[in-house]
Amino acid sequence: MAPRDFREELRREDPLRREQGMPPAVRARLWSRLRDAREPKKPAWHQRPAFWGLAASAVALALVVFWMRTPSARSWGGLELARASADLKVREDAAGVEIQEGEAALMDVARGITLRNQGPLVVRREPSGVRLVRGRAEFAVDHRQPGAPPAVVLVSGGAIEVMGTRFTVEERRAGGAVTLHEGAIAFRRRSGSVVPVRVGQTLEWPVAEPAEPALREPAPPEPERPQPLATPSTKAASSRVPSTPVRAPSAEDVLRELEVLRGRHEFEQAARYLEESMRKQPVATRERLSFELGSLLTYQLKDAQRACVHWARHEQQFRRGHYAEAVQRARGTLACEGREGESGR
Numbered sequence: 475m476a477p478r479d480f481r482e483e484l485r486r487e488d489p490l491r492r493e494q495g496m497p498p499a500v501r502a503r504l505w506s507r508l509r510d511a512r513e514p515k516k517p518a519w520h521q522r523p524a525f526w527g528l529a530a531s532a533v534a535l536a537l538v539v540f541w542m543r544t545p546s547a548r549s550w551g552g553l554e555l556a557r558a559s560a561d562l563k564v565r566e567d568a569a570g571v572e573i574q575e576g577e578a579a580l581m582d583v584a585r586g587i588t589l590r591n592q593g594p595l596v597v598r599r600e601p602s603g604v605r606l607v608r609g610r611a612e613f614a615v616d617h618r619q620p621g622a623p624p625a626v627v628l629v630s631g632g633a634i635e636v637m638g639t640r641f642t643v644e645e646r647r648a649g650g651a652v653t654l655h656e657g658a659i660a661f662r663r664r665s666g667s668v669v670p671v672r673v674g675q676t677l678e679w680p681v682a683e684p685a686e687p688a689l690r691e692p693a694p695p696e697p698e699r700p701q702p703l704a705t706p707s708t709k710a711a712s713s714r715v716p717s718t719p720v721r722a723p724s725a726e727d728v729l730r731e732l733e734v735l736r737g738r739h740e741f742e743q744a745a746r747y748l749e750e751s752m753r754k755q756p757v758a759t760r761e762r763l764s765f766e767l768g769s770l771l772t773y774q775l776k777d778a779q780r781a782c783v784h785w786a787r788h789e790q791q792f793r794r795g796h797y798a799e800a801v802q803r804a805r806g807t808l809a810c811e812g813r814e815g816e817s818g819r
Contacts, residue, residue: 552599553580556588570598570607585625586616592642603628610644615657624660631679632663641671651678658773670736672769674800723751725759732766741774764788765797772804782810 548555550564550571555578562576571580572595579590580597587604589597595609603626615625617638624635627643629650634643639657644650652661653676661669661677671677723731728751735744748767752760768788771781785805788795795801805811 550580553582553597553604555579556581570596570605572596573609587625587627587636588614590614595645600628602626603633605629606643606645606650608645608647610642612640612642614640629679631681632661635660635662635668649679651676667734668736668739669733670774672773672800673803723754725755725762728755728763729766736770736774741770745770745775761788761792761795761797764792765795765801768801768804772808778808778810778813782808782813785810 550566553571557579559576559578562578563574564578565572565574573591574594577591579588581588582599582604585604589604589606589611592610592612595611596607597609597611598605598607605628613627613636615636615638618624618636624637627634627636629643629645629652630647631649634641634652636659637657639659640655641657641659642653642655644652652659652671654671654673656673658673659671661671661679661681663669663681669677669681728748732744732748735741735747745767748763748770752763752767755763764784765788768781768784771777771784775781782805785801785808788801789798
């Protein structure tokens with residue numbers, strides 16, 4: 475028996491298989507296996523990269539919302555930012571904190587000083603106070619307890635000593651000005667002398683130093699001359715020289731001396747000096763000295779009883795005077811109407 479040729483048999487079967495085709499059951503199993511081999515198994519939901527991307531986005535969004543809702547305590551050069559506009563632009567360098575654009579409220583918490591810029595400025599915190607290097611700002615200072623040291627705002631011409639008030643300072647490098655809105659401040663020159671500033675007043679610097687009168691050495695007594703013998707004369711003409719009357723000091727002299735006494739903090743002596751000087755002055759200048767006396771009693775001596783009595787007398791003597799508005803503010807500060815009502819009972 476001749477051996478079988480399987481290859482030849484398969485070749486003969488090929489045309490038949492092509493005509494009949496693959497059985498449906500076999501085709502279904504084959505396609506199923508091919509599909510499983512080409513498509514990998516899907517990972518669990520917590521193993522998918524998309525899950526971690528969504529989780530990271532959610533965490534980032536939560537942090538952004540928390541940061542936006544939480545107030546940020548930013549500070550520059552020891553000054554804390556209390557309030558800022560949306561367009562605020564600030565930088566810090568060796569000169570200090572420079573506000574280039576926008577508005578901000580900066581606080582020196584330890585000294586109780588708050589400043590609000592009015593345009594571009596440069597400010598710096600120093601060991602002795604807050605220095606306005608350049609620009610314009612409004613300052614507010616917490617009220618000081620009696621005996622506590624004043625808050626200090628440093629400028630090019632000296633220092634502004636504050637016991638609790640609101641004022642505006644403008645620094646122009648070569649000079650500047652301070653305007654007092656409420657309270658009491660004093661400007662201390664570099665020489666150490668002090669110039670008080672009252673409500674509504676504007677003081678500019680550099681401040682001219684008062685010219686101190688030169689001390690004159692007493693002239694040596696002249697030797698006594700021998701008196702000539704009296705000779706009878708028909709004329710009774712007198713040879714006496716008429717005495718020169720002593721000239722009362724001018725208002726400028728009084729104010730200059732008042733400034734010196736204020737600089738020495740000799741307020742009671744300054745009040746007595748004003749009371750005596752007012753009696754020797756004409757009516758035209760007496761109003762100014764009376765106002766200075768009232769301010770001294772109100773803001774330096776803080777003697778409400780004497781101040782209210784003086785302001786009442788001042789209003790009677792100088793109706794519709796130059797300082798009527800400032801007098802009303804001083805009376806309101808002292809609550810003079812309530813005191814007068816109680817004394818009338």
